[in-house]
Amino acid sequence: MFKDTPVVREQIKKCVRCGKCRSVCPIFNEYRTENYSPRGQVFMVQMLRDGVLSVSNKVAAKLGDCLMCESCSSICPSAIPVPELVAEARAFITEQRPSTSKKLIFEKLWTSPGLLRNSVAAAGLADSLGLRSLARSLGLTSILPGDLPRAEKILGKIPRRSARSQLAAVMPARGTRKTRVAYFLGCGTDLLQPEIALATVEVLTHCGCEVIIPQDIRCCGVPHLANGAKTVAEKLVIHNLNILSKLGVDAIISDCASCTSTLNGHLYRPATVIDKLKNSSNSAPTLAEKTIEAANWLKGKVFDLTVFLVDELGLPTEIGRLMNSVVVTYHDPCHLVKAQKIKNQPRKILQSIPGVDFQEMVGADTCCGGSGTFGLTHYDLSMKILKRKIESIQNSGAEILATSCPSCTTQISYGLREAGLNIKVIHPVQLLQKALIQH
Amino acid sequence: MERSLLVKELENCLGKDKVISDPVDLMYYSYDSSFLARLNRFIPDVVVTPRSTEEVSAVMQIAYANDIPVTPRGAGTGETCGSVAIKGGLVMDLSPWDTIEEIDVANMQVFVRPGVIHAKLNERLAEYGLFFPPDPGSSIMCTIGGMVANNASGLRAVKYGCTEQYVLGLEVVLPNGEVIVTGGIQSRSIKNVSGLNLTKLFVGSEGILGVITKIRLRVWPKPKGRGIVMAVYPSLDDAPASVLEVYQAGILPSGIEILDQSAINAVNMYRPEINLPQGEAILLFEVDGNPSSVEWEGLKIKEIASRRASQVEWATEPKRMADLWEGRSVVATAAARVRPDGSRVFAGEDISVPLAKVAEALRSIRSLGQKHGVKVVNYGHIGDGNVHTAPVIDPEKPDEVEKANRLVDEIHRLAVTLGGSTTGEHGVGAVRAMYAELEHGPAVKVMQAIKKALDPKGIMNPGKVFLPEGE
Numbered sequence: 001m002f003k004d005t006p007v008v009r010e011q012i013k014k015c016v017r018c019g020k021c022r023s024v025c026p027i028f029n030e031y032r033t034e035n036y037s038p039r040g041q042v043f044m045v046q047m048l049r050d051g052v053l054s055v056s057n058k059v060a061a062k063l064g065d066c067l068m069c070e071s072c073s074s075i076c077p078s079a080i081p082v083p084e085l086v087a088e089a090r091a092f093i094t095e096q097r098p099s100t101s102k103k104l105i106f107e108k109l110w111t112s113p114g115l116l117r118n119s120v121a122a123a124g125l126a127d128s129l130g131l132r133s134l135a136r137s138l139g140l141t142s143i144l145p146g147d148l149p150r151a152e153k154i155l156g157k158i159p160r161r162s163a164r165s166q167l168a169a170v171m172p173a174r175g176t177r178k179t180r181v182a183y184f185l186g187c188g189t190d191l192l193q194p195e196i197a198l199a200t201v202e203v204l205t206h207c208g209c210e211v212i213i214p215q216d217i218r219c220c221g222v223p224h225l226a227n228g229a230k231t232v233a234e235k236l237v238i239h240n241l242n243i244l245s246k247l248g249v250d251a252i253i254s255d256c257a258s259c260t261s262t263l264n265g266h267l268y269r270p271a272t273v274i275d276k277l278k279n280s281s282n283s284a285p286t287l288a289e290k291t292i293e294a295a296n297w298l299k300g301k302v303f304d305l306t307v308f309l310v311d312e313l314g315l316p317t318e319i320g321r322l323m324n325s326v327v328v329t330y331h332d333p334c335h336l337v338k339a340q341k342i343k344n345q346p347r348k349i350l351q352s353i354p355g356v357d358f359q360e361m362v363g364a365d366t367c368c369g370g371s372g373t374f375g376l377t378h379y380d381l382s383m384k385i386l387k388r389k390i391e392s393i394q395n396s397g398a399e400i401l402a403t404s405c406p407s408c409t410t411q412i413s414y415g416l417r418e419a420g421l422n423i424k425v426i427h428p429v430q431l432l433q434k435a436l437i438q439h
Numbered sequence: 440m441e442r443s444l445l446v447k448e449l450e451n452c453l454g455k456d457k458v459i460s461d462p463v464d465l466m467y468y469s470y471d472s473s474f475l476a477r478l479n480r481f482i483p484d485v486v487v488t489p490r491s492t493e494e495v496s497a498v499m500q501i502a503y504a505n506d507i508p509v510t511p512r513g514a515g516t517g518e519t520c521g522s523v524a525i526k527g528g529l530v531m532d533l534s535p536w537d538t539i540e541e542i543d544v545a546n547m548q549v550f551v552r553p554g555v556i557h558a559k560l561n562e563r564l565a566e567y568g569l570f571f572p573p574d575p576g577s578s579i580m581c582t583i584g585g586m587v588a589n590n591a592s593g594l595r596a597v598k599y600g601c602t603e604q605y606v607l608g609l610e611v612v613l614p615n616g617e618v619i620v621t622g623g624i625q626s627r628s629i630k631n632v633s634g635l636n637l638t639k640l641f642v643g644s645e646g647i648l649g650v651i652t653k654i655r656l657r658v659w660p661k662p663k664g665r666g667i668v669m670a671v672y673p674s675l676d677d678a679p680a681s682v683l684e685v686y687q688a689g690i691l692p693s694g695i696e697i698l699d700q701s702a703i704n705a706v707n708m709y710r711p712e713i714n715l716p717q718g719e720a721i722l723l724f725e726v727d728g729n730p731s732s733v734e735w736e737g738l739k740i741k742e743i744a745s746r747r748a749s750q751v752e753w754a755t756e757p758k759r760m761a762d763l764w765e766g767r768s769v770v771a772t773a774a775a776r777v778r779p780d781g782s783r784v785f786a787g788e789d790i791s792v793p794l795a796k797v798a799e800a801l802r803s804i805r806s807l808g809q810k811h812g813v814k815v816v817n818y819g820h821i822g823d824g825n826v827h828t829a830p831v832i833d834p835e836k837p838d839e840v841e842k843a844n845r846l847v848d849e850i851h852r853l854a855v856t857l858g859g860s861t862t863g864e865h866g867v868g869a870v871r872a873m874y875a876e877l878e879h880g881p882a883v884k885v886m887q888a889i890k891k892a893l894d895p896k897g898i899m900n901p902g903k904v905f906l907p908e909g910e
Contacts, residue, residue, distance in 0.1 A: 010780070013781070013782055013833065013834050013835050014775070014782040015782075016472055016477075016775065016782060016783060016784070016785060017470050017471065017472045017476070017477070017515075018472050018516060018577070018580075019472065019514050019515060019516040019577070019580045019581075020577075020579065020580055022514060022516075022580050023556070023558075023579040023580045032488075032534060032535035032537075032554075033459065033467075033486075033488060033532060033534075033535060034467040034468055034515060034532065035459065035463075035464040035467040035468075037467070040467040043466070043467065043470065044466075044467075047466065052480075053463065053466075056463075058461065058463045059463060062463060062464075077771060077772035077775055078772070078775045078776065078782060079776075
């Protein structure tokens with residue numbers, strides 16, 4: 001029950017409504033009225049919990065006005081996980097008003113890697129038809145009111161081949177094997193930015209890692225959480241935990257900020273899932289035990305790619321000079337800098353590359369407005385937030401924008417294209433790969 | 440006037456985008472940070488967000504003609520229910536109106552609209568080596584309009600005073616929509632004693648006399664040097680005694696903060712790595728000014744504090760200063776977390792007592808907490824006798840709420856008994872209006888008369904500051 005979930009039961013009462021969250025929320029920053037403040041989100045979840053309000057289009061829309069970027073929770077004096085509360089409320093809304101199209105997308109399509117890959121590939125092949133045809137075939141049109149013709153442009157050109165189709169399941173280390181790692185290849189990187197995956201594998205193997213790409217891994221669950229499909233997200237977390245823990249690897253790496261956030265329990269605490277399993281009479285006791293064991297095993301083993309390269313492996317000493325010097329700036333993905341407090345490592349990678357003139361931009365850690373499916377469901381708002389980011393990038397004088405999140409990459413690339421700016425968006429690992437080739 | 444007609448008239452006047460009337464959206468305006476607003480939902484009939492003096496005036500004319508209560512509001516970060524429409528009517532959200540109109544460097548003053556955020560103003564002023572000294576803990580989210588309306592101050596008030604000392608003039612829309620400018624229509628002077636001091640009347644008037652639409656603030660040169668002394672006292676009484684000795688040595692620190700034992704424990708529990716030394720009190724003295732005088736004052740404070748303190752440290756190195764100040768920085772947060780199943784509540788949180796009574800006040804609050812079975816954490820600005828008390832309860836348990844309310848009532852009465860005030864810097868709002876008579880006696884009648892003269896219909900922020908005549 002929504003009311004009895006630990007986060008709803010324990011966290012709402014901690015909000016003293018001090019309003020500190022007003023100073024950092026990207027959505028509040030655009031509207032500037034209280035009905036868009038994060039403390040207002042906590043209040044709205046409370047109203048729903050207490051039955052003061054019942055589920056309605058308006059309430060659903062209000063709770064939809066959250067990027068789940070963690071800006072508010074990372075500054076909150078009471079450490080209230082606002083996005084988690086919002087996710088619970090959205091799940092409650094879905095429960096009260098099931099939507100067939102959402103069901104199709106989040107319960108069927110986005111839980112089955114093969115189906116998702118085929119659909120995206122189909123859209124890639126039919127590029128002239130673009131997202132509109134994909135959306136129509138998936139039933140997305142019903143949750144993307146009116147914005148679709150514009151929103152479809154965000155995705156840009158869809159690659160014809162996924163990363164998985166280009167990479168082997170096991171890739172040996174070059175030279176002496178130092179360690180064995182699993183690469184958690186998220187949906188975004190796999191389907192939209194396969195070149196990042198290729199660079200990741202190349203750099204990791206270059207640094208002495210044997211890289212395993214677990215084939216039966218599923219989505220990390222962030223899109224489901226954000227879209228009110230919490231029970232599906234829970235199933236995905238359990239599925240992934242159980243697979244990852246059996247691989248016999250030393251570490252689990254991902255280049256995606258959202259994937260590591262989920263696996264690390266920042267966005268979605270595995271503890272919640274485990275508690276549920278423990279208390280549920282339906283679940284087989286063995287699954288509960290196994291999942292608890294898996295979650296314990298996973299602790300401290302999940303790394304963002306940049307953290308793993310800098311803190312665990314140590315950056316390679318033989319980095320070559322880039323052919324042409326470039327000015328590079330870095331955008332902090334919210335799920336990295338706010339959810340996981342990772343700020344220095346991506347910058348260290350960039351600064352270690354000879355030929356990179358690193359320039360910090362103003363507001364590097366402010367949200368780009370992408371946030372997974374948010375740009376598609378809230379196009380105008382998302383674009384307003386993006387506009388500020390694009391201006392900041394432009395003012396930094398950068399020729400390359402580095403970031404470590406597929407959703408930010410997609411969103412910012414779109415913003416730069418629209419603004420007619422010739423600034424490339426890459427993951428820091430791609431520049432490192434380039435520099436290693438130069439050596 | 441029927442609500443739908445009012446909404447329509449406001450929309451015609453301001454445009455639809457500046458009128459909030461959806462019942463769900465209005466609910467977000469039912470609260471501020473006060474305990475009272477947590478226990479109740481004061482939902483306004485309509486919210487407007489005007490962005491010009493003309494718009495404010497037009498709204499006031501509509502409200503005046505139709506006897507509709509108007510509650511001006513900034514960021515809604517107050518702790519007194521001051522910006523909440525407890526009698527319904529219209530909330531005027533001025534926080535989106537955040538233009539810094541002019542930084543007049545040559546005349547050391549700045550013109551701002553009410554919604555400007557305190558920290559953002561100081562960011563801009565820093566470009567000119569200037570600053571607006573009052574420093575509330577809510578700097579990153581509170582508005583200058585709210586600061587002026589509540590005469591806010593904060594931890595540097597001991598040296599720099601409160602907001603009122605910096606307000607040179609105001610543009611105010613009166614309840615009938617008429618616009619006046621206090622401190623001289625054309626004036627850019629710093630000194631001005633002509634006429635009755637209406638500026639001072641409106642500063643701290645909490646929206647009961649009119650709507651502040653423009654603020655002329657005096658700004659100061661930003662000091663170049665800063666240093667911190669931390670002193671740990673085994674006995675609580677030695678802390679205020681040390682403060683007095685520092686004053687007597689001819690030193691006026693820019694901040695003197697106290698953490699009593701409850702606060703020390705709360706900080707150490709919340710962030711064990713800070714590891715504050717044990718004692719009945721910790722004092723933090725901040726000195727600022729030119730670097731050589733900072734050095735001299737800091738060392739002198741260290742010497743004076745050493746007479747009574749068991750441990751004293753003086754630092755000017757930024758990293759070390761930040762470390763020493765860390766306990767103070769996190770204490771409000773730490774207080775919120777002393778009970779995993781509860782939270783602090785903002786009530787009885789701002790009493791002010793004479794310097795010589797600070798130790799007594801802290802001890803009495805501790806006993807009152809024990810008497811009512813409520814955990815309390817105390818910290819505050821000892822330099823001016825301003826004590827912040829954080830009762831920590833489970834706000835969803837009615838018996839705990841009742842205990843907290845009884846405790847808070849006694850804290851407010853204690854302040855008056857000790858020769859202090861129920862509020863040092865947060866204001867009265869709705870939560871302390873019932874103590875006006877106790878605190879001010881017959882002067883309340885004069886306040887009521889002034890209110891009546893400016894707001895004959897009683898539409899401006901009703902129910903705040905003092906109770907209406909006869910209630």
